[in-house]
Amino acid sequence: MHSAIVPLRAARPATLLGEGQVAAQGEALREQAVTVAIIDAQLSPVQQRNLERAWGCKVIDRTGLILDIFGERARTSEGALQVELAHLEYQRSRLVRSWTHLERQRGGFGFLGGPGETQIEADRRLIGERIVRLKRELEQVRRTRHLHRAARRRVPFPVIALVGYTNAGKSTLFNALTGAEVVARDQLFATLDPTMRGLRLPSGRRAILSDTVGFISELPTELVAAFRATLEEVAEADVILHVRDISHPDSAAQRADVLAVLEGMVADGMLDSGWQQRSIEVLNKADLMGGVAAVPARPGAVVVSAVTGEGLPALRGAIDARISEGMEVADYAIDHGDGARLAWLYEHGEVLAREDRDDAVHVRVRLLPADRARFERT
Numbered sequence: 531m532h533s534a535i536v537p538l539r540a541a542r543p544a545t546l547l548g549e550g551q552v553a554a555q556g557e558a559l560r561e562q563a564v565t566v567a568i569i570d571a572q573l574s575p576v577q578q579r580n581l582e583r584a585w586g587c588k589v590i591d592r593t594g595l596i597l598d599i600f601g602e603r604a605r606t607s608e609g610a611l612q613v614e615l616a617h618l619e620y621q622r623s624r625l626v627r628s629w630t631h632l633e634r635q636r637g638g639f640g641f642l643g644g645p646g647e648t649q650i651e652a653d654r655r656l657i658g659e660r661i662v663r664l665k666r667e668l669e670q671v672r673r674t675r676h677l678h679r680a681a682r683r684r685v686p687f688p689v690i691a692l693v694g695y696t697n698a699g700k701s702t703l704f705n706a707l708t709g710a711e712v713v714a715r716d717q718l719f720a721t722l723d724p725t726m727r728g729l730r731l732p733s734g735r736r737a738i739l740s741d742t743v744g745f746i747s748e749l750p751t752e753l754v755a756a757f758r759a760t761l762e763e764v765a766e767a768d769v770i771l772h773v774r775d776i777s778h779p780d781s782a783a784q785r786a787d788v789l790a791v792l793e794g795m796v797a798d799g800m801l802d803s804g805w806q807q808r809s810i811e812v813l814n815k816a817d818l819m820g821g822v823a824a825v826p827a828r829p830g831a832v833v834v835s836a837v838t839g840e841g842l843p844a845l846r847g848a849i850d851a852r853i854s855e856g857m858e859v860a861d862y863a864i865d866h867g868d869g870a871r872l873a874w875l876y877e878h879g880e881v882l883a884r885e886d887r888d889d890a891v892h893v894r895v896r897l898l899p900a901d902r903a904r905f906e907r908t
Contacts, residue, residue: 532562545584546577556585568595572748575624593620596746608671615664622657675763688737688853688898690729691767693792695784696744698775699814703836704741707846726763731850732843733880740767747787764792765801768898769852770809771845776825776833777818808856810848816840854880857898862905863890874905 536551545552546569559567566588567581573591581589590598597620600613692700708727725741740763764770772788774781795801810832816822817835825833832848834841859882864872872891875881879897886892897905 532558532564534558542577543574544576545580546571546573547581552581552584559585559587566590578624592748608668611664611667611671615661615668618657618661618664622654622661687728688735688768689740689763689766690737690769690771690849691740691742691764692771692773693742693764693788694744694771694773694812694814695775695788696746698744698773698778698784699836700744700773701741703771703773703812703814703834704739706836706839706842708739731853732846733850733854734876735850735853735878735880737768737849737853740764745788745791747783765795768808768856769849770805771812771849772809773812773814775815776813777815808852810845810852812845853898854896857896858902859894859896860902861892861894863892865890871905871908878905 534555536547536555538547542548547555555567564587567585568590569581570592572593573581573589578589578591597613597617601617692704694700704725704727708729726738729737729739731737742763772785774785778784792801792805796803796805811828811830813825813828813831813833814836816825816833817838817840819825822833822835822841827833832841832845834845836842857880862875864875872893875893875895875897878901879895881893881895883894884891
């Protein structure tokens with residue numbers, strides 16, 4: 531294994547690195563018998579091809595590595611569709627007039643053919659057709675998600691979405707809050723497929739908690755487009771929990787990266803500009819810092835340890851309070867014999883006061899605007 535940090539004064543169009551750097555790294559790679567070189571940068575197709583020729587091994591750039599990891603982690607059919615689309619968008623830009631380069635890049639989806647310019651043109655056509663089909667299938671996924679969200683709004687329960695840098699502990703927090711058993715590992719992108727579970731809050735109201743894919747700095751544009759269906763869960767959420775690994779030395783930079791992705795969603799029209807008003811910053815992994823009390827407080831942030839459970843009651847309370855900020859208080863008189871309507875108010879709202887009088891049951895209840903409208907229509 532060989533690793534190196536290479537200073538770069540200016541990016542070379544042909545190889546990214548300077549001629550001397552290419553030669554020096556090539557010698558080191560050959561001495562270590564390296565078969566795959568990974569560069570933490572985005573390479574153009576020409577740069578990738580030239581480095582492969584110079585080093586005599588396969589070269590993968592940052593985008594290619596992330597796509598490979600995503601390909602290994604996708605579990606559901608939706609996740610597989612998203613990963614394949616991102617792969618194909620990336621591969622399409624890599625089809626060049628060099629069959630040896632194509633030979634090293636192929637093999638992901640079983641339809642790339644043999645060498646030659648005619649075959650490359652056929653590959654482009656096949657990839658283009660497959661991309662069109664995948665986008666059509668993913669659009670159906672988005673329509674299905676829209677129907678599911680519409681159904682939830684008719685119930686409806688508040689939706690809470692977890693966002694954050696990859697490996698910030700979102701899935702562990704998800705499990706701790708809901709009692710679920712989704713995959714939670716100390717690795718990048720352990721969660722690719724959105725998972726949703728019910729959550730009971732201190733007020734007694736029920737909510738839906740959604741675990742989403744982790745963000746990363748310089749997220750490849752192919753992934754932003756391909757994972758739009760997943761990110762839409764964040765756009766529709768009533769509360770956004772921004773989970774941070776407070777123990778990480780680059781926690782501040784990771785926070786900035788997540789905020790940049792979310793602001794990018796605002797620019798693309800995927801997220802409303804007021805999302806920060808319904809977000810809560812969650813400083814996770816306090817157990818690695820000596821406990822919740824040892825973590826410096828930040829205004830509006832909640833410090834927790836998803837592993838030990840410390841701070842989770844405060845987080846549930848903060849979620850409850852944030853949901854309540856968007857709720858309305860109403861007074862109703864319910865007939866004594868209408869237990870179903872009274873039970874509905876207890877199920878969907880927060881009953882602040884109740885008085886059983888001779889004429890009716892008088893209640894003061896806090897409800898989401900949609901719930902209030904629904905109740906008053908019946």
